[in-house]
Amino acid sequence: METDVFTADEIEIALELIHAVLDKPDQKDYLIRVYDDGEVRGYYCIGPTPATTSTYDLYWIATKPSVHGKGIGRLLNAHAEELIRSRGGSLVIAETSSTPRYDKTRAFYVKAGYEEVACIRDYYRAGDSLVVYGKYL
Template sequence: MRATGVFREDEVAVALELFDAPDAPGAPDGMGYRFVVAELAGNVAGYACYGATPMTLGTWDLYWIAVDPALHGRGVGTELMRAVEDAIRAEQGRMVIIETASKPSYDATRRFYARHPGCREVARVPNFYSIGDDKVMYAIELGGAR
């Protein structure tokens, strides 16, 4: 996560704490966080963390997705997204919600989501993270097969 250059140190700490949680990676009990890890030549190429959204029927959150910057543009992020979507479908999930920031360092992230099949921007909350840094929300409706 640090290698991406996008996440603050407190965000990295939270992500690592979740990954090191007793139910990681991906146990259905406990805190409910699930993980998908992409490997290339025996090394971690990227990972995604997701979980069911409390008090909803079939809605899930994609909490984190991070790919080694040296591997950007090689399909690792797309494969992680597909794996997350497939896993959520297998749990009868119907929707994935993704939240990210609007600051310039997240431009590539927003472009990634905007071009991902079925992913669309659904809301913005102005100045959510800080003045000038909006929360940008995306949704993917998971009907049937891709």
Template sequence: MIRPITPDDKTALIILAEKVGLFGPNELKVLDEMLTGYFGDNSDSDHFWLIDDEEEPVGVAYCQSERMTVGTWNLLLIAIRPDRQRQGRGAALIQYVEQMLTARSERLLLVETSGLESFEGTRAFYRKCGFSEEARIRDFYSSGEDKIIYRKMLREA
């Protein structure tokens, strides 16, 4: 069941992020701060969190509007618990995000990832979900680690 997160989900989401293995201690601290800020903010018009929940979180997505644009959003986080990957859950989360944004008449969804060889599976996943590579910023994350930006049109301008 995909649904918006609640304050009761916070601890489980931190644990999920840790299990995924993409987050170090600093990133987990930032995630904790982001969740705290999200629940303290009464406005969800420019960002939202979703959870794929099955008695405990198995996936999470975070999406935020791009400032100073019209209808452009960035999927900043999508993660599925390792033992639940390759079951269509990530694709279902992305589809849910797209449906939410389309219902709001938003037009463009971006997602970015690493250019390292170890992220080829992630890039293939985004391509399978209908995203196309739009840009590459060389040496963005560190020397030799590019940032690759994917885009998907949700509606024409």
């Protein structure tokens, strides 16, 4: 699935997670769901945060550029949150970049009810901070 945001390194990491799930379907670290109405339109990857009792990480949520603004991301996020709730989760953490390329991503999280809970300056590289969002379910 193509996106217009992720770097080559980020795509490689996302593919590693997908392969981890496909290669070991009984593993408990990651859950991946795909929105597919005849063609893959988006997906998310979540997992329980290690050493916590009810916190989950939203590792990835992505949609094809052709469906941006059509509610697919909102649908995926709602499904992820419901799945997390059904597994006893009560807090979701999402991390992203501070660069302008991720402006829409950060706006998406805010619109979905996430709050910025932390920012680590120059985390990825000079001028590219880590922005952490959290949402209690």
